[in-house]
Amino acid sequence: MPPTHIAVLGGGLTGLSSAIHLARRFPTSKISLIERQDVLGGWVRSERVKLPQIGASVLLEGGPRSLRPNGKSVLELINLLKLQDEVITVPRTAAPAKARFLYIPKSYGSSGPSGLQRIPSSIFSMISSSLASVMLPAILFEPFKKANRPSNISDESVDSLFTRRFGETFARTFGSALVHGIYATDSRTLSVRAAFPAIWEAEERGWGSVVRGFLMPKKKKEMAEQETYEMGNVPDMMRGTSVYSFRDGMETLTKAMERKLQATPNVSITKNAHISGLKLLDNQEMEISHSQSTPIVASHVVSALPLHVLHNLMNGPQNIPLVPHLTKNPTSTVHVINLVFPSPPKDVHPEGFGYLIPRPPDGYPKTSNSFSGILGTVFDSCSLHEQDFPPTEDYYNAASHTKLTIMTGGPYPRPPLPLHLSSSECDVTPPFIWNLLDQLKVQLGRELPDPIYWRIWNNEACIPTLLPGHLDRMEEMKASLGLSSNGGPSDAISRGWRARLAVVGAGVGGVSVGDCVEAGRRVGREWV
Ligand SMILES: C=Cc1c2[nH]c(c1C)Cc1[nH]c(c(CCC(=O)O)c1C)Cc1[nH]c(c(C)c1CCC(=O)O)Cc1[nH]c(c(C)c1C=C)C2
Numbered sequence: 001m002p003p004t005h006i007a008v009l010g011g012g013l014t015g016l017s018s019a020i021h022l023a024r025r026f027p028t029s030k031i032s033l034i035e036r037q038d039v040l041g042g043w044v045r046s047e048r049v050k051l052p053q054i055g056a057s058v059l060l061e062g063g064p065r066s067l068r069p070n071g072k073s074v075l076e077l078i079n080l081l082k083l084q085d086e087v088i089t090v091p092r093t094a095a096p097a098k099a100r101f102l103y104i105p106k107s108y109g110s111s112g113p114s115g116l117q118r119i120p121s122s123i124f125s126m127i128s129s130s131l132a133s134v135m136l137p138a139i140l141f142e143p144f145k146k147a148n149r150p151s152n153i154s155d156e157s158v159d160s161l162f163t164r165r166f167g168e169t170f171a172r173t174f175g176s177a178l179v180h181g182i183y184a185t186d187s188r189t190l191s192v193r194a195a196f197p198a199i200w201e202a203e204e205r206g207w208g209s210v211v212r213g214f215l216m217p218k219k220k221k222e223m224a225e226q227e228t229y230e231m232g233n234v235p236d237m238m239r240g241t242s243v244y245s246f247r248d249g250m251e252t253l254t255k256a257m258e259r260k261l262q263a264t265p266n267v268s269i270t271k272n273a274h275i276s277g278l279k280l281l282d283n284q285e286m287e288i289s290h291s292q293s294t295p296i297v298a299s300h301v302v303s304a305l306p307l308h309v310l311h312n313l314m315n316g317p318q319n320i321p322l323v324p325h326l327t328k329n330p331t332s333t334v335h336v337i338n339l340v341f342p343s344p345p346k347d348v349h350p351e352g353f354g355y356l357i358p359r360p361p362d363g364y365p366k367t368s369n370s371f372s373g374i375l376g377t378v379f380d381s382c383s384l385h386e387q388d389f390p391p392t393e394d395y396y397n398a399a400s401h402t403k404l405t406i407m408t409g410g411p412y413p414r415p416p417l418p419l420h421l422s423s424s425e426c427d428v429t430p431p432f433i434w435n436l437l438d439q440l441k442v443q444l445g446r447e448l449p450d451p452i453y454w455r456i457w458n459n460e461a462c463i464p465t466l467l468p469g470h471l472d473r474m475e476e477m478k479a480s481l482g483l484s485s486n487g488g489p490s491d492a493i494s495r496g497w498r499a500r501l502a503v504v505g506a507g508v509g510g511v512s513v514g515d516c517v518e519a520g521r522r523v524g525r526e527w528v
Helices: 013-025 072-080 123-127 132-144 158-166 168-183 197-205 210-215 251-262 307-314 380-387 431-444 470-480 513-522
Strands: 005-009 030-034 046-051 056-061 087-091 100-104 115-118 241-246 267-270 275-280 286-290 296-298 300-303 331-341 354-356 374-378 402-409 453-464 501-503
Touching: 005 013, 005 286, 005 296, 013 030, 013 072, 013 251, 013 300, 013 513, 030 296, 046 453, 056 331, 056 380, 056 402, 072 251, 072 513, 087 380, 100 168, 123 132, 132 158, 132 168, 132 210, 158 168, 158 197, 158 210, 168 354, 168 374, 197 210, 241 380, 251 267, 275 307, 286 300, 331 431, 374 431, 380 402, 402 431, 431 453
Parallel strands: 005 030, 005 300, 030 267, 100 354, 300 501
Antiparallel strands: 046 056, 087 241, 100 115, 275 286, 286 296, 331 402, 331 453, 354 374, 374 402
């Protein structure tokens, strides 16, 4: 029998995707989506600002800003929500797809390269690269290094695997920068199996060598199970695309998901609702108390809340079955700072995607002082100039402005934020922004004009750091809910939750937009 009433807790990407797919799968079930804030979409936030000084309208992002076309569940949503005309693509041959940089401060050491360094994209470009001294020996000798994974480990940190296979300098230079750019955390704390399973598996496939493993074909049983996605013509549109976004930013996707849900008769959305409790009733239904009206009683619940928030809900006075590991992982806070300069990109930065900054050799500083803790900078004008008006064909040399985004925080101590978070709220540029501009000038190696617009987004606890052992812990968590590892009901049916509570989201199964949408797509499959 289909569920009578499904409550979806949390209206971020995973909650929205869960509600959309559950409403399709169970058209006769009642579905209630409950969100704490007055907007849906979670960390996805796009803002269009008009800048009359230069006669431009500029689209800025506070969270994720681009997508890769390999995420089939997002391509499917684009098709289902008819967003094809909103998509903008960056071809694989374009500069932002090919040119990515590392910034290595002079203070990191005298022997290696310093300054803005282009990351080579092939073995041939590696030979002439200034990063060759760090990359070439590490990569060329790795296949000849003895297998060295300790037999008693089932997971380790990204830094630990990179150091074992490629050496300490490579691990710190490339591994830490990669982890900054995705998880905004310390690579010495992040689980390699949870964050980069392909690297862990390549080492196994390659008899101890990651490089050999990547060069070898995958065995049949390692190939992902084949899912069918309703993608229509979207894969054709994406041919040759490196990354894509939407003309009006990533909110195009979440707003379209919300509109779709509003138009679906069996779905109700409650915003501004503070959820205060989750209780298991004697008849196996679940009661969700929240601030907006009387409690909701649901036969099935999807929690798309951050795990620590779910933990707090369950820790009330009611006696409910324990769900383990909800508070194990820490989270990273990222400050995202959009800057708009009144000059074309050629006067501000090299053409490309942007740059990442590796971890300092002595580790992260303990206090913020004047050090800004920049993790990396994205050259938004290069990849996303089609979002801005008026359109400029030769945007790099001729656009009226440059937009870029600095990301700070994560493992660095964070200086206090200014009172006002955008230049539209105050006339005086705060020291926080001047300090970042000083750092930016050093990193880009040039003088910069004063920005005509700045905007700070405080993404508090936005990305979970999945600690080593995460995958095993999530199996135990699922088992406690009465779910087996493949998502179906386990024989532990006597457990209180009886597979009627599903826990999904970035803290469980992957932090990318694609992972969140996919998790929502798969949830509740066992409820038929
Ligand atoms: C708020 C800042 C974020 C940082 N990482 C993420 C966010 C939202 C999440 C993230 N970023 C990337 C991925 C991988 C995506 C994939 O493989 O499909 C994830 C899950 C890659 C990425 N990193 C940066 C960009 C612009 C992208 C493309 C995707 C996106 O737009 O988020 C730049 C970047 N992100 C962060 C930092 C510190 C940084 C530095 C330049 C943190």
